[in-house]
Amino acid sequence: MNSTLAAWLQFLFLVAALAACYVPLGNYIAKTFTDKNHWRVERGIYKLTGVDPDADMRWAVYVRSILAFSLVAVLFLYLIQRTQHWLFWSVGMANVPTDTAWNTAASFVTNTNWQNYAGEATMGYLAQQAGLMVQQFMSAAVGLAVAIAMIRGFTRSRTDRLGNFWVDVTRGTIRLLLPLAVIGCILLMAGGAIENLANYHTITTLSGAHQTIPGGTVASQEAIKDLGNNGGGWFNTNAAHPFENPNPFTDILIIFMLLLIPFSTPRAFGKMVGDNRQGYALVAVMVIIWAAAVGGVSFFETHLGTAGVGPQLAHGTYEGVETRFGPPGCSLFAVSTTTTSTGSVNCFHDSLTPFGGGIVLLDIALGEIAPGGIGAGMYGILVLAMVTVFVAGLMVGRTPEYIGKKIRPAEMKYAALYFLTLPVLILTFTAIAIGTKWGQEAIFNPGSHGLTEVVYAYTSMANNNGSAFAGLGSAAPFYQITGGIDMLLGRFLPEIFALGLAGSLARQAPVPRSAGTLDTRTPLFVGMLVGVVLILVGLTYFPALALGPLAEGLH
């Protein structure tokens, strides 16, 4: 089959599958978090942990719960890695070095899954299962909980209560993530991904060399890794490894899983606020940006006139691309993994053409709102929608309201803090890296490409994506420490501001619709929101993009 036709069929099949799941999964997510009854297993967990499931939290208490939960999680994950050699199921792995263990702990608790190590040569089975995989469930559930609390800011009035963090995390894990992960694991195993606790096998190859064949519970980790937009991988090469992603069926399944929950969450939003058209408007924005990015990267990776002499001679941009999937499969995966907060890869992002690489960098810089990470995409686009309503109010004299709540200076201050946090982190750390010898020593590529690698690294970590432009020595202590701080602040500071905004909205009385209310369910609003997203990000990151991928591409 013609590869262009195959790419189109794959794209259309993916869109159809996601569209089919939008209503049922979105309704199920809404029901999960609005159900008045607790399941028996949930009641058991609450009893065991001393949680009162019917106690509602103020926004600040909700935030404190997140911070306390995550602090303990970072320390626990660090401890497991630092002691794994003395624990069972280490499969002979040494204790993880301190800087890598800390960076990894910060990475997995923040849903980033940035990896400075080769998983199959560093982590034993216990660290993978009880450490990393547990956090893949927990960090995803935390992100979803924040989004649900944010939605409650719209649905509740004259209260300072946003729900119960422990109940939201428990329900998100037990009712949503676990069942989907079991199904995903079985499908991946059916597709050929491995799932075992076998010791590594050393075999003699036909040429007489020795090769170590790793094992592992790969399919189960792959499922939650994608469904929870965690990223990374059991293997260093992530989804380019045949044990993790054996064939085109598992490849499209992985892409489907990493887009599934983020694209369905707007439906849950629409359902919870009692107006499904609000959900359709937000998902339309997500689809437009995601589809445009897929088209852009596919164009630059398959039209060889833009790729330079080497790819033209090879009849394809095959450097760093897994030949089983080719440039179209790489493009679809790369965009889907960077528009969500996944970060797992099936090809080498550093090998993308300058413009293709620039687009995936922009995807992450957008704040991952199209469709974004699990939960994080939802609260990110809600803040942007409020900014759009405010801007529209200034431009055409409409009352700045969104879903029956006024957007006042207090809400705009939270929105401004939310959007200033990541650029400040990313650009400050990048400036320190390129301005000091500690950072410069680990930049292995000169010129604009080297700058792109540094910008990409801090953008990916702050936005909790986790994918990387290799070529940067990010295992150097400087990048391990600054990267860990970047991930922690990039994850939790925006969540603090988002929940503060939700608390502010919840305290308001509802505002009835009037002739002056801007209708946020129309194509006009969708177009305005897309424009605000691009302008806001464009103005913030354009200088860095101009000196990095744009300069390299135009050279």
Next chain:
Amino acid sequence: MWYLSDWFYVVLTIVVFAFMYLILKGIETFER
């Protein structure tokens, strides 16, 4: 055996979370 660098990273973790907690307290104070 616990190395000095282990304590460094434990303290660093606590400092980063304490910083975020202070931001939260600051916002709460500002709100009131």
